[in-house]
Amino acid sequence: MGMDKNKKEELLLHSFDAELSTEEKAFLEKELAADWKLKQAQQAIVKIREVLAAHQPESFGAFFAERVANRIRSFHQNVEYQLFAFFKRYQGVAIGLVIALLVINVVFADSFSLQSILGLENETINDLVQLDLYNGLIK
Amino acid sequence: MAQETDDQLIDQTIGGDLNAFKLLVQRHESKVAGVVKSMVGATEEAADIGQEVFIRFYQSLSKFRGEASVGTYLIRIAINLSLNELKNRKQRNLFFTSAEEGGHVAASENRQDLKEMITIEFDKLDPEFKSVATLRLVEGYSTEETAQLLNIPLGTVLSRLARAQKKLRIGLDKHLKF
Numbered sequence: 644m645g646m647d648k649n650k651k652e653e654l655l656l657h658s659f660d661a662e663l664s665t666e667e668k669a670f671l672e673k674e675l676a677a678d679w680k681l682k683q684a685q686q687a688i689v690k691i692r693e694v695l696a697a698h699q700p701e702s703f704g705a706f707f708a709e710r711v712a713n714r715i716r717s718f719h720q721n722v723e724y725q726l727f728a729f730f731k732r733y734q735g736v737a738i739g740l741v742i743a744l745l746v747i748n749v750v751f752a753d754s755f756s757l758q759s760i761l762g763l764e765n766e767t768i769n770d771l772v773q774l775d776l777y778n779g780l781i782k
Numbered sequence: 783m784a785q786e787t788d789d790q791l792i793d794q795t796i797g798g799d800l801n802a803f804k805l806l807v808q809r810h811e812s813k814v815a816g817v818v819k820s821m822v823g824a825t826e827e828a829a830d831i832g833q834e835v836f837i838r839f840y841q842s843l844s845k846f847r848g849e850a851s852v853g854t855y856l857i858r859i860a861i862n863l864s865l866n867e868l869k870n871r872k873q874r875n876l877f878f879t880s881a882e883e884g885g886h887v888a889a890s891e892n893r894q895d896l897k898e899m900i901t902i903e904f905d906k907l908d909p910e911f912k913s914v915a916t917l918r919l920v921e922g923y924s925t926e927e928t929a930q931l932l933n934i935p936l937g938t939v940l941s942r943l944a945r946a947q948k949k950l951r952i953g954l955d956k957h958l959k960f
Binding site: 702718 | 803
């Protein structure tokens, strides 16, 4: 049989988690009966697997769920979170308003410009001089 | 009274009932703790990672629509955060790690019991082997489930398992020959 030591061990290791073919199974059984080192390796792996599988139920300590809940509560109280939540809630409305403004401007001012969207007319310097902005009066 | 399902508890949590979320945490704490502690050890960081797992789950509740079970989803987060922690630890504490390895040798001199020796060798596994070994050998997931949880091919799971077991066996041999 031309299989070297590493390949025998490889086969042994795979036998725990993968389905071996009939020939592989027969070969491994024969080798296990003849090679005491391989048999020892098999016993060691069985023991390792037993020990690892026999762990106690784990926990993160007392009141873990309460500690998580407290973190969530403080997260909600965080101003940043509240601002984020506020904007997130009204983002649809804001987008709708911008679109509405855009449509109104296109329909009534026939313009896509930023100034018209913001309600700013294209005034000349002379026009501005004519305006008494402080008193809201036209000279 | 019939126990509420995870989906019902999620709906209640989304509706603002934090007690429902606490029930979810209690229900899944043990599995998450098993995975995290197996990956990073029973350290202080383990509980922090545990909290982070559930906080991230809470933050993504509205997106969670049952493609995977809650348990599977949490285990994925737990594995990812544990891998991050192992990576950070490696970068952070090169000196500390070598001191720790010295501690392992000293521990073997004291002829600890088999369980401790295996735990020491398990801790030395590389993260990619440790995650596979944790899910399959510690938590008892099937090889197929392990592949799904880690999003890697089944063949990779099998070869990593074989290599992890070989490393554990060789490590254990060294302890026993001491």
